[in-house]
Amino acid sequence: MKEERTPNTSQWDAHLYDAKHAFVWKYGAGLVEMLAPKAGERILDIGCGTGHLTAQIAEADAEVTGIDSGPDMIAQARRGYPALQFEVADATKLRYEDEFDAVFSNAALHWMKPPEHAVTGMWRALRPGGRLVAEFGGRGNVQTIAGSLGAAIESVGVKWRSPWYFPSAEEYTNLLTKQGFEVKHAALTERPTHLEGGADGLRLWLQMFGGVFFEGLSEEQRTAVTMRVEEELRPVLFRDGIWVADYVRLRVVALKPS
Secondary structure, three states: OOEEOOOOOOOOOHHHHHHHOOHHHHOOHHHHHHHOOOOOOEEEEEOOOOOHHHHHHHOOOOEEEEEEOOHHHHHHHHHHOOOOEEEEOOHHHOOOOOOEEEEEEEOOHHHOOOHHHHHHHHHHHEEEEEEEEEEEEOOOOOHHHHHHHHHHHHHOOEEOOOOOOOOOHHHHHHHHHHHOOEEEEEEEEEOOEEOOOHHHHHHHHHHHHHHHHHOOOOHHHHHHHHHHHHHHHHHHHEEOOEEEEOOEEEEEEEEOOO
């Protein structure tokens, strides 16, 4: 019988994130523009990571609180931006009530399950008239990588259980509408993404984001899984010395009616 595990997504390597996965937050710069933060606004940044986008939002003289479930990520955010407020928190268990003018989230909501709990928490956190601006993995995101990784994990006797929630635009719109949000924008966009690290790019991506599946595996098993995934995907995703991940992003803008 294969063992089934729920991956622990709170154990992120903050140094590896900043050193080899800066593309995650750099792609979020356009989302900050869509948020259009204003001086004096209170804004909640959900899944803030090491705080780079939180700091960009704060440049508008907004009062920002960054939260993340990873203690290592929050520790690094506090070191990098000591003047800002950061907290370790689970977005599916938010305790805020009518406190924020906006909720912002980049590349994070697809980790937060069940998604209904995250949506409810964001709704409660917003003041009437507040806005939600978010982008995260949507239907089909990293489908090629996930398929290969799942098969490789199964091959060493561990049942594959994806930690991700990748909804369609319609599915997430329905989820938000059911909560009471007025959805202004919801759209999927294919965004093939170059992974940093050259020939090691996929291996580093697996270490950062797929590493949650390796918990409890021996070093030999981890190596076997990684090598199998690299071998299978090299003809498909390795181009001119660069690994290209098959990202699909879902961007949403919604309002909490006054």
